[in-house]
Amino acid sequence: MDSIMNNATMKAIQIHAYGGPEVLTYEEVPRPIAGPDEVLLRVAAAGVNPSDWKTRRGFADFPESRRPPRPPLPLILGHDVSGIVEAVGPGVIMFQPGDAVYGQTRLGETLAGGTGACIGAYAEYTTTFATNLAPKPATIDHLHAAAVPTAALTAWQALFEYGKLEAGQSVLINGAAGGVGHLAVQLAKARGARVIGVASGRHEAFLRDIGVDHFIDYTTTPLEQAAHEVDLVLDAVGAKNGDRLLDVLKPGGRLVPIFLGQYSAERAASVSVTISLCLMHPDTAQLSEIGRLIDSGRVRVALEMVVPLWEARQAHEHGESQHLRGKIVLRVMK
Template identity: 55%
Template sequence: MPATMHAVRVHTLGGPEVLAYEEIARPEPGPGEVLLRVHAAGVNPPDWYARRGFANIPEGMRPQVPLPFTPGTDVSGVVAALGPGVTEWQVGDEVFGLLRFPSLGARAYAEYTTSPVGDLARKPESVDHLHAAGVPMAGLTAYQFLFDHIKLEPGSRVLVNGAAGGVGHFAVQLAKDAGCHVIGVASGRHEAFLKELGVAEFVDYTQKVAGEAVRDVDCVLDSVGGPQAYRLLPAIKDGGVYSPIFLGEYGEEEMARRGIEKRGRQVRSDGGQMAELARLMDEGRLRTGVDSVFPLRDAAKAHERAEHGHIQGKIVLQVAD
């Protein structure tokens, strides 16, 4: 096993151009950890938030970003070595997971990284590493919001805003699989993709305001947020649930007046839930939409793609052949 590896590092905060492809020392797993040979790494919003110093978050709430750092939390790869006391995994096991989130320091944009054993699950046998690496953060966010926070019930009318994106396209499939009537909101170019995934109704937000076109939904999973997010509130029935993932203007006064409950929290690493997502994938009930793939050395180009928006599924870095 080599003593060094290639990784993407950030030495100064800024745009995609600050992502540097470098050769650095390979890490060693500590107690309760494994060393992973990373085959693919998923690209997620917190990756570019950290690269910019979390400038999207109010100043008093921003996490401190230690420099230099290696971005990334989502991996699919192979166990290369075991730390002291590890019995849960064996060298050669194919695994995937969301590493160390929401704490910083996962370091997924690298040829090798370390992971706590509890953050991992066995990679689905039915997909390659590229498709597996697109699952962890987005898939766990959709799963935790729908089942831990919203507590979805069969037969519910569910509106997914930003339905074609990373979280959105998993939420559509999970809600459909749970027996719900799913309404997907995205731009028109994603309509065919979302109908393949199981949306019962599609709203093109470039043509209609979803809050005016839809009524009587039990819950909204909003993966967009931002200014005027409250425009979705008319779609929710009184006493329903609004579950936003990002910061935004959600109209708390109207929600309180109409008995609409706001539910959600930061996604967290969970190997057990990753195993459930893997099971659904192997049973053909869940799949990863891959927007684009970039080699690790071109992580800056992957971030440029992300900043252009209108992503269909996930952006993934290919680390090993």
């Protein structure tokens, strides 16, 4: 089987240089094979994340002191996948061919410098560790499932691992309508928290519909004037003026950014706030639990845009507008 697969090819979006969306190239590449503990997936849909265009740009926008090393090229992007198990590698007992699964590729390992070129999900086939996958939620299609893994795991870990959010507490989510934000809103509500959502005004009805208790339009109202005594802030926006988020927290509160922002450690200490940057990691148990919440109807996945694989450039151009409601997904399987 493997030797047949070895000679096979597939269509994929690759980058051969770092740069703008024009470096995303649709081409024929070798089809991967599943190694030990890996699964070969026939990709039905690939989720698109901000990390994808940050990587494509070669992390050019990062401050030099915090710029990650560039992975070797060519590179197939895409952390998130939903698809069908085509074959399993040695040691895999969790899944078998034909299973519908969703989860993450091993691209994160490559970006972290841990391994050589791992293959992403912008392709007809990909390989990943079985432990990066969970059964696809039965009530949603592959397009919606591919939107979930990175955003939902980030939301889950920011809220509950780093943020230690408990039922009855309050959480302010900055960037509430985006990929991470809209799932964080619903996961926090499902946990029994009170949710304050910060987004531009055009998202208000959407956010109230998915459970936001108090909405702040950041284009008209400084959030530090509209929220006080909050237990947890999840900052999905980052960038400048992060210190104003400290003003909405109660003493002993927690600020969990998921991207680089400007926060003063001295100021945080003076108001007894802890700041911990959330770095998402794959977790199949959490992904399974998130799948159960989706199947119970308590978490809904919003799609901003779906385009075919070969139009990945359009997906990146749109994504970089930075004002998304929900996720962008590439349709791979017809």
